[in-house]
Amino acid sequence: MALTLAWLLISSTTAFAQPRTTITLWYWDRSIDDSLIAQVNQHVPGVNLVAEKIGGDYAAKLKTSLAGGSAVPCVVGLNSDISVYFPDAFEFDDLRRLGVGTHMPDYLRWKWRLATAPGGQVIGYPMDIGPTALFYRADLFRKAGLPTDPSQVAALTSTWQDYLQLGRRFEQREPQVHYLDDITNVFGDVMGQSPTQFMTPNGTFIGGDATVHRAFDLAAEAHQYNLSANETFSVPDWNAAVANGAIASIVGAVWEKDIIEQAAPNTSGDWRVAPAPGGAGNSGGSFLGITRYCSAPEQALRVIEYLQSPQAQLTSYRSIDLFPSAPADYASKAMNQPEPFFGGENTNRVFAAAAKQVKPAYFSPYVDRLTTIYDEELTDVETTGLSPEQAWQTTLMECRRELSH
């Protein structure tokens, strides 16, 4: 009680005398618009923001700093691997207890779910998201005698089975072009649409259930139909394949737009975007958390609220293409523009519709490690001729071994 009084006294006097509280922030390049960071001190009273752009292996540096327990920044960017921090959720302030509740409805519900540890603590404030959709080459579809209009393509690819069957039709007419880039992406995209993710919140392994098995089989089927270019995402050969028209379609997150545009500027106007087969999914996206070392967590939250307000997220969308997690932005003019690279299509309408429909899911701290095992076995199916059934059995064995560790 006495402490609270003292704190009130101090905070009221500081408000009067206007000395600024220093809030440190760690973020990585292109995760927050730099002009927003520059404006924080003007818009958040009593705060002096010291923002550091951390290069190299961001997660390793953050973990090292948390392990050391000194000079830990107040506010930290957390990437899509946020669930890795769940076992150490105590290292972060629970945003619910800091009163973030009033802002919760401003952001997508499933995005909050991703930042919620099994104990219920919310350790991250929503930044950008990565809703997925189907990118395809209208010119190559036309050559193969397939419809090219997004709504027609969407009608033909509403399920994953439909999408793969369309691929078989495509390959019959255009055998020298690959229908899709990589079968591990098929697995990842199917899983990205699922409300369950290999583990339950209480730690039970469910990676052998029907959902995962179906995703695995769909990926293996894509290989059996010979639809895949077997190009790992975003390596030089993938870029070359995209630029040379060797890949006709890619199911991917909204941030892959930039990657395709940069890899294949010569294909401008040829691409279109339709809803992803199988429904809405998400891949990637980040958060801002407050560490327990922060001496002024309330003010840190004010800083975050400023940096990630729906309006600020729109600014970050305009400058660095970060897709907002605040659905209020989706109706804005800036997000509804014809895009020349996609033949004048307003692709954000597709991504925004997907964003609103993603199912909330619990991601466990093990999700990336387990996904790696599925990917490795699928890669072996694709490259070494391993039978899918055998690969599936090996995968489950390896997953159980990994979790026994």
Place this chain on the structure above:
Amino acid sequence: MSSLTDTLTLRGERGSRIGRRVQRYAPIYLSIAPFYVIFAVFGLFPILFSIYLSFQRWDGMGKMFFVGLNQYIYLVNSAQFWQSIVNTIEIWVVSTVPMLVLALIIAFLLNAPVRLRGVYRIAFFLPNITSIVAVAIIFGSLFATQFGLLNDLLGVFHVPPVAWLTTPWGIKVAIASMIIWRWAGYNSIIYLAGLQGIPAELYEVSRIDGAGPWRSFLHVTLPLLRPVVLFTVITSTIGGLQVFTEPQVLVGDTGGAGQSGMTMVLYLYQQAFGNSEFGYGAAIGWALFVIIVAFSLINWLLLRRPAAR
């Protein structure tokens, strides 16, 4: 051990022996201190700490849990770990043997009286000081399946394209060729130094005795180059057991198709920094230590042999 306080109190008295000795030697110890301090902090402590760490389970930030020998038991039962040893040795053989032969040939050519010798020497050494990451990216483009230069070249000769980076042996060839490209020049410079250390009279004598260039190479050059060859074999063994950046940039943390690019150090990196299993990573590090000691022993036995004869 009250000498410290004594020293401090006696410091003013010039007559004190201890004070004088401290005064005399302090600057010397101070001047060598930076190395020992830095080594203790960044060398000795991490080594000792990793022993402790290998008996723990630690995600790199939270609490540590003592697990006894579990990390080592898990390691010994890990098919991936054994495969990484096999991969490393395969890549080492495929790279070291051609690399050293090539280096010897280059050294011979550089030893001949050609014009612009210095330029060639620098040119052959240059790959060694080029950033490995940059090299790996270039090699990635060379070996790329669909639009790689190498496959284009094969196409000219009507040879079907090879899936270099998506087949197990292709990955090993690509990694080995990077190592060859990087280290052949370096080793040839060392051979060159060895060649220049061989007295010219020996060649004259062998020529007088009627030996041709091949025989004088076999009976004069090679025996006298033996210690140099052994040196290069040892250094390439040490380097070969630590191959990491090449596969990591070329095929990623998982080691690519069939995990055939998964070397021992890459496995350590993947487990410790990719999966945040720092205790397990430390255990892998100590297993690596044991393997390197074993290889060093073999090398040492090889080195000993001529003296024993």
